[in-house]
Amino acid sequence: MKKEIIITGYGGQGIMQAGNILIKAAILEDKVTTFFPSYGAEMRGGAANCKVIISDEFIGSPIVYKPDYVLCFSRLAFEKFRKSLKPDGLMFLNSDLVKIENNIDVLVLEANTLSEKFGSKIMANMAMLGLFIARVKLLKQASMEEAIKESFKHKGEKIVNLNIEVFRAGLDCV
Amino acid sequence: MKFEMPESLKKTPQHYCPGCGHGIIHRILSEVIDELNIREKIIAVAPVGCAVFGYLYWDFDTCEAPHGRPPSVATAIKRTNPNKVVFTYQGDGDLAAIGGNEMLHTANRGENITIFFVNNVCYGMTGGQMAPTTMPNQVTTTTTQGRTEEDGYPMKVCELLSNIDYVHYLERVAVNSPANTLKAKAAIKKAMENQLNGKGFSLVEILAMCPTAWYQTPVESLQMIEDTISKAFPLGVFKDS
Amino acid sequence: MIKLMKGNNALVEGSISAGLDAYFGYPITPQNEITESMSVRMREEGRVFLQTESELASVNMIYGVAMTGKKALTSSSSPGISLMQETISYMAGCELPTVIVNVQRGGPGLGNISGAQGDYFQAVKGGGHGDYKMIVLTPSNVQEMYEMPKKAFYLAFKYKNPVMILADGVIGQMIEKVDLNELAKYPDEDEVFNASDWALTGCKNRSSRFIRSLIMEEGALTEHNYKLLEKFNKMEVEVDFEEVSTDDADVVLVGYGTSARIIYDAYLNLRDSGFNVGYLRPKTVFPFPSKRIAALADAGKKFMVVEMSSGQMVEDVRLAVLGKSEVQFYGIPGGGVPEVETIISKVKNMM
């Protein structure tokens, strides 16, 4: 099993953080994983993406051209990555940010709205991770939550718990 | 009183031209090192320029730096070996032209090193071309009609560095007379002591003769420092804080 | 300790484990994590860190530290490495052990900040002036970014010569698993790292020393060059490479660094579809695995060389093969990344 994922949107949306949580969870399950970010002038609002590969075997190139899954947080990225998706690939879209015609085969979630219910839209990335994991079951809920905990522990228990709650809310949306 | 060779100077003939200032400066520098009893702690950095062969004459540990980079080399040696005494010995081309940036930033960090800056208002080693310090109207092999405004104005290193907060000590001296040479020696000593006392960046600019590139006799070149060069580059202390 | 880490950060940890005394660097993407992380970690360890005013200053600072027999490293990316070349040549001339890390980006000129492999010639064929060689190590994963600094210092001190770690933006920026185990000791490392018989440490209880590369006496520089040449020839024993399934291969894929990871995907894919292909990854590009490649050529194997450049390492493969077999090249310069599918179709055409 080798799955290639692109998470894409703008700086400030937690793109890199979402990718980091995936690879942390993958490691907890003893999987092989790579993470490759877009980098450079990392501006808030500038286009940003990261490429995550999760596999059972050695991973060659960490660069992803034809993803199995795309988690998308912007219109620009939606147009760009829709075409590169594998034939049986899946696109996950934050539909608060990108409005599309309903005939396109994507999984949508109003992730900002969902996150706001817990106090702020900044946890929309957690909601999208929840939706993604619920749908593809690539990683276990427990390892994802452990990875979220690990990622936010420096911000205190309250923040950890909030992020886990949003993640769970995302899980329930499938 | 017996007149002896300083221990810090090897008993070897030097290659410098007749009337050159480098020999005198090597001598007083070596005397200071002996007097302070720091010969065994010295790691010196020779430049690219006439003094590149310093290591053939000085009897203490010495390395050679690429042209203009002695301040960086010295910074690194001192930071990793804080108990050693580290100095650079650089010409005006080395320090003020190609190495201007390293000079500025080493001063700006207030590195606890000592720079001996030998200003002979020309490039000696490569055959007498213009230096940043060359006098207005001075004839060199690249200003055959004399230095003009288009070639820039003599760069005053002490004045320039005196604006930098972290610089501790700046003095300009000359070696064109016994009296001046004694003052030069005192300044060299003070600059070394500053380092021993952890005072930070010290630079002594030494106006030195280069009869060959000035197309003069040794005696004329002593007078040239007195009459012209030390007017453009006034002697004295520019900073002592 | 198993951790997820960026290549650049792993290099910092590996350098610290290797006993780095001093780091000097100037910001440039895609290696900024090295300078940033060094600023924290070296200070934590009570060692020397300095952000310099330029790569000229950085490289001359490691030159200075090496004069005193200590371990110093600088890192940069392509344009900054170009700026360092004069002093790298001085280090070779003075026989100083230093480590220089190049996290290559797209060129020429200011280029771009994507990973690239356009600096191979500069690293392997000289870069600076004069007849000299530098051992060049080519990490291809984050684990090697952790382990190679130690090896680089060992080789630098063993041969008293600068060593380059030639990485690229992809290896520097990617995150993967790394085992931050204690680095294995070389059996003779205490002896190798002991610089007391040549370093400048102050002339206490010994005669004074000097280290220089200006050698003006009649014929002496020629002599010095022959001595260096003998040393460069001896480095041949340090050649290191990884080889998979070349025995029955008709075509051997050759690549280093990120390209090696890409050809590995192509290799797996082609084997799965029944093609006899092999994989060869140089872990040192000077010395280059010429002998092994020559032997494979003698055995009738063809080569497909893949690089993130317009074709640089391929020249060394061709020199090793000496026309005895077919050598094909596929590369993308300027920060582009070769595609697995293109490699596959090109290799099929060679069958």
Ligand SMILES: Cc1ncc(C[n+]2csc(CCOP(=O)(O)OP(=O)(O)O)c2C)c(N)n1
């Ligand atoms: C990179 C580089 N550029 C140029 C030179 C040639 N060069 C050697 S010495 C020198 C000028 C030295 O002049 P200065 O520093 O004033 O010292 P002096 O010889 O006058 O004592 C030059 C340009 C060099 N060695 N390296």
